[in-house]
Amino acid sequence: MADVRQGMSARILAIDPTVPEARRFQEMGLTVGTVFRVLKVAPLGDPIEIELRGFRLVMRKGEARFVRIQALEAADV
Amino acid sequence: MFEGGPVATRTLHVALVGNPNAGKTSVFNALTGARQKVGNYPGVTVERCWGEVELDGRRIRLVDVPGLYSMNPESEDEAVAVQAIRGEVRGEPEPDVIVFVMDGSNLERNLYLFSEVVQLGKPMVVALTMTDLVRKEGHRIRIGRLSEELGVPVVPVVAHKKIGVRRLLQRVQQAPAVGYPLPKESWPSIAARYDWAHRVAAEVLGAAHRGLRRRTTDRLDRWLTHRAVGLLVFFVIFYLVFQSIYTLSQPLMDAIGAGFDWLGAWLGDLFAPVPALRSLLVDGVLAGVGTVLTFLPQILILFFFIGVLEGSGYLARAAFMMDRLLSWCGLNGRAFIPLLSSFACAVPGILATRVMPDRKSRLATMLIAPLMSCSARLPTYMLVIGAVVEPRFGPLWAGAALFGMHLVGLAFAVPIGWLLNRKVLRGRSLPFMMELPPYQMPKWRDVGLAMYLKARTFVQTAGTIIVAMSVVVWALLYFPRSEETVRRLEAEHAALGAQGVSREAFLESGLVQQSYLGRMGSGLERVFGLAGFDWRLSTALLASFPAREVAVSTLGVIFNLGGEVDGESKDLRRALAEARRPDGAPLLTPAVAASFMVFMALCCQCMATLATVRKETGSWRWPVFLFAYMTLLAYGASVAVYQVASRLIG
Known part of the structure; x- marks a missing residue:
C-alpha cells in the first residue's frame, strides 16, 4: 500500500509476515480483510493518514509497503 | 485471614491501564490531583506517576501505567507498562486491581487491548471515558450490556467534571472480593480478538462505533x-x-x-x-x-x-x-x-x-x-560580532554572521542524529504509527496540573544537581585565595597608576587568573592554542562550562571591566578588539572570533542541560556521553575553523 491515493478505500489482503513490523500492524487493527480509507497524504508527500475501525492512524509509506491491499470501488465500501 | 491484618485495612494497589489517548491521565488527575508523585522507573527513561487516595478509611495507591497498544511490548515504555501490570517492577508491589481506561469513542481498538489484559486473571474495573462525546453525537453506549460482555464492572467517567470518579473508587474497592468471571472466549489470533472487539462494539453502540466524531x-x-x-x-x-x-x-x-x-x-x-x-x-x-x-x-x-x-x-x-x-x-x-x-x-x-x-x-x-542555538549563546555572539565583524565588514555581514551562527549547530545536528540512530543507540526503530485523535477542547485542569508537576519535578531533581554544581564551580573560581595574593595585587595596581582601571576590577581579574580555574585556563593554553585562544579566552570558556551565559561577564572580569557587562557593552567590545597577544599581534582576529563562536555554538556549556538529561534518563551515562561528544566536537570544529580561516582571512 505504498502507492495510495487520497480518498481511496481498500481492503487488506496480506501482510508480509517476515518483517518485524507485521505484528504491530495487526495489533493496531490492520488485520487481513480490514477495510480502510485513505484520508490524507501529508503535505510533504509522506506519511499517510488512514481511517479504520473508527479511528485514524498515521503511517509511513516506507512501512506501509509491507501491507498488500486491494483497492475497492466506491460501490464495495 | 489471620496474617497481615484484615484485608480491608491493607493498602489497595491499583494500576491504571489503557491505550494512549484513552484519557488515562485525565482519570488519574481526577483521582489524585496535585498530590501525585512523579519519578522514573528504575534505569529507564520512562516517567512513573503515582498517588494515594482514601476511601472510607481505606488507602488506595494508584499507579498511572504508561499507555500501551498491546501486552506484547515493542517500545521501552510498553515494556515497562507490561512489567508494572504484571507486578515485575522492582520496588513496586503487584497491583491488586486493574482499572482499565477505555475510550468509549474508539471501542474496537480499546477492546482489543482489554482482551489481552483480561487474560492476566486479575480483578478489573473498566473506566469508560469520552461518553459525553458519544452522547453529544446522539448515541448511547449500553453500559449494562458492555459490563455483561466483559464480565467486569463498567463505570462511565467524565474525568474533568469529576463525574463517576467516586463510584469508580467504590467499584475498585469491591473488586478484589467480588473478583470477576473468567473471559468467556479464548482468542487464537490477533484477528480473532479484533473480530470479538468488533462484535462487542457493535452490540453496545450499534454501527455508530465506527463513525463517531x-x-x-x-x-x-x-x-x-x-x-x-x-x-x-x-x-x-x-x-x-x-x-x-x-x-x-x-x-x-x-x-x-x-x-x-x-x-x-x-x-x-x-x-x-x-x-x-x-x-x-x-x-x-x-x-x-x-x-x-x-x-x-x-x-x-x-x-x-x-x-x-x-x-x-x-x-x-x-x-x-x-x-x-x-x-x-x-x-x-x-x-x-x-x-x-x-x-x-x-x-x-x-x-x-x-x-x-x-x-x-x-x-x-x-x-x-x-x-x-539557545538564547544563552546570543550575548557572546553579539559581543564578538560587535567587536570584530561589524567594525570591519559592516552591519550586513554582522547580521549574516549572527544568522550563520544559528545554523552551525543545526548543520551538525542532522548527521549526528543520523549517526546516533544508526550506529550508537541500540534497539531497532519502531514503525512510526501514530493515532490522530479527534479534536477537542483542552482540559484546563490537566494543562495546569502538567505545568505544575513539570516545574515541581524540575526544581526537585535537576535543581538539586544545578545548585551542587554551581557551588563546585564557585570553589574553583574562588580558591586558592590568600591575604598575600590580595596584597600583591593591590601593590601591582598601585604601581600601575590610575589608568582607568578600578582597584576592585583589577583585584577581581587577578584573583580569577590565579584561581584553580584560571590556572587550568593557563595550563590549557597549549591545547586551546590550536584553536587560536589565549589564556583569557580559554579561561572565559572554562568558566562558562556550568552556564554559557557567564562567558560575557567572565570576559568583563578578565579585561578589568568587572562582571557587570553585557553583549552590547561598548567598553568590552573595544577591549576585545584592542587586545594584544604577548608578541603584540591582535588577539581577536576574524579567524579567532569565528573559532571562538563555533566553540560556543557546539559545546555543551550548560550544567542545567546535563542535570535535565540526568533527570530524564535516570542515569549519568547519557549526560556524560552528551558532554564528551559535544566538547570534543566543539574543540575539533574550532581548531579546524581557526587553522583554515587564519590562513585564508588572517
Missing part, C-alpha cells in the same frame, strides 16, 4: 492538515509558541534575576564580616538557586502550549506534517517540538521529549537538542 474533526482537518493552508497555520502557531518562550519569559526571568540580585546584596551585607562564607552563599548557592528558577518561566510557558496542543489533538497533526522533514535523519515528526523549543533553551526542550513515545528517537532527540 467525524464531522468537526473533518471540517478542521480540511484546513489544518491542508497542503498549503495547513503548513501556513503550522508555521504561525509555532512561531507564536517560539516567540512566547523567547520573549514572554524574558521579563519574568529578568524579574527573578533582579530579585536574586537584591537578595544577594542583602545577604552580602549580612555576611560581610566573613568574606569566604559570603561569597559561597552569594556566588555559589544563591547563584545556583537563581539559575534553577530562571528556567521556570520557559518551562511553564512551553508546557502550557504542549498541554493545549496535545489536549486539543493538534500536536499529532503537527507531527504528521513534519514527519517527512525529520524522518531522513532517523527521527520522527514528534521531535519537532523539543528541537524547536531548544532554540530558546535546551532545558524545556529536553523535558518536552516526553511527547515522543519511542525511547530510541527520544534519546536521539535529547542528545542533539543542545546543539540548537
Whole structure:
C-alpha cells in the first residue's frame, strides 16, 4: 500500500509476515480483510493518514509497503 | 485471614491501564490531583506517576501505567507498562486491581487491548471515558450490556467534571472480593480478538462505533492538515509558541534575576564580616538557586502550549506534517517540538521529549537538542560580532554572521542524529504509527496540573544537581585565595597608576587568573592554542562550562571591566578588539572570533542541560556521553575553523 491515493478505500489482503513490523500492524487493527480509507497524504508527500475501525492512524509509506491491499470501488465500501 | 491484618485495612494497589489517548491521565488527575508523585522507573527513561487516595478509611495507591497498544511490548515504555501490570517492577508491589481506561469513542481498538489484559486473571474495573462525546453525537453506549460482555464492572467517567470518579473508587474497592468471571472466549489470533472487539462494539453502540466524531474533526482537518493552508497555520502557531518562550519569559526571568540580585546584596551585607562564607552563599548557592528558577518561566510557558496542543489533538497533526522533514535523519515528526523549543533553551526542550513515545528517537532527540542555538549563546555572539565583524565588514555581514551562527549547530545536528540512530543507540526503530485523535477542547485542569508537576519535578531533581554544581564551580573560581595574593595585587595596581582601571576590577581579574580555574585556563593554553585562544579566552570558556551565559561577564572580569557587562557593552567590545597577544599581534582576529563562536555554538556549556538529561534518563551515562561528544566536537570544529580561516582571512 505504498502507492495510495487520497480518498481511496481498500481492503487488506496480506501482510508480509517476515518483517518485524507485521505484528504491530495487526495489533493496531490492520488485520487481513480490514477495510480502510485513505484520508490524507501529508503535505510533504509522506506519511499517510488512514481511517479504520473508527479511528485514524498515521503511517509511513516506507512501512506501509509491507501491507498488500486491494483497492475497492466506491460501490464495495 | 489471620496474617497481615484484615484485608480491608491493607493498602489497595491499583494500576491504571489503557491505550494512549484513552484519557488515562485525565482519570488519574481526577483521582489524585496535585498530590501525585512523579519519578522514573528504575534505569529507564520512562516517567512513573503515582498517588494515594482514601476511601472510607481505606488507602488506595494508584499507579498511572504508561499507555500501551498491546501486552506484547515493542517500545521501552510498553515494556515497562507490561512489567508494572504484571507486578515485575522492582520496588513496586503487584497491583491488586486493574482499572482499565477505555475510550468509549474508539471501542474496537480499546477492546482489543482489554482482551489481552483480561487474560492476566486479575480483578478489573473498566473506566469508560469520552461518553459525553458519544452522547453529544446522539448515541448511547449500553453500559449494562458492555459490563455483561466483559464480565467486569463498567463505570462511565467524565474525568474533568469529576463525574463517576467516586463510584469508580467504590467499584475498585469491591473488586478484589467480588473478583470477576473468567473471559468467556479464548482468542487464537490477533484477528480473532479484533473480530470479538468488533462484535462487542457493535452490540453496545450499534454501527455508530465506527463513525463517531467525524464531522468537526473533518471540517478542521480540511484546513489544518491542508497542503498549503495547513503548513501556513503550522508555521504561525509555532512561531507564536517560539516567540512566547523567547520573549514572554524574558521579563519574568529578568524579574527573578533582579530579585536574586537584591537578595544577594542583602545577604552580602549580612555576611560581610566573613568574606569566604559570603561569597559561597552569594556566588555559589544563591547563584545556583537563581539559575534553577530562571528556567521556570520557559518551562511553564512551553508546557502550557504542549498541554493545549496535545489536549486539543493538534500536536499529532503537527507531527504528521513534519514527519517527512525529520524522518531522513532517523527521527520522527514528534521531535519537532523539543528541537524547536531548544532554540530558546535546551532545558524545556529536553523535558518536552516526553511527547515522543519511542525511547530510541527520544534519546536521539535529547542528545542533539543542545546543539540548537539557545538564547544563552546570543550575548557572546553579539559581543564578538560587535567587536570584530561589524567594525570591519559592516552591519550586513554582522547580521549574516549572527544568522550563520544559528545554523552551525543545526548543520551538525542532522548527521549526528543520523549517526546516533544508526550506529550508537541500540534497539531497532519502531514503525512510526501514530493515532490522530479527534479534536477537542483542552482540559484546563490537566494543562495546569502538567505545568505544575513539570516545574515541581524540575526544581526537585535537576535543581538539586544545578545548585551542587554551581557551588563546585564557585570553589574553583574562588580558591586558592590568600591575604598575600590580595596584597600583591593591590601593590601591582598601585604601581600601575590610575589608568582607568578600578582597584576592585583589577583585584577581581587577578584573583580569577590565579584561581584553580584560571590556572587550568593557563595550563590549557597549549591545547586551546590550536584553536587560536589565549589564556583569557580559554579561561572565559572554562568558566562558562556550568552556564554559557557567564562567558560575557567572565570576559568583563578578565579585561578589568568587572562582571557587570553585557553583549552590547561598548567598553568590552573595544577591549576585545584592542587586545594584544604577548608578541603584540591582535588577539581577536576574524579567524579567532569565528573559532571562538563555533566553540560556543557546539559545546555543551550548560550544567542545567546535563542535570535535565540526568533527570530524564535516570542515569549519568547519557549526560556524560552528551558532554564528551559535544566538547570534543566543539574543540575539533574550532581548531579546524581557526587553522583554515587564519590562513585564508588572517
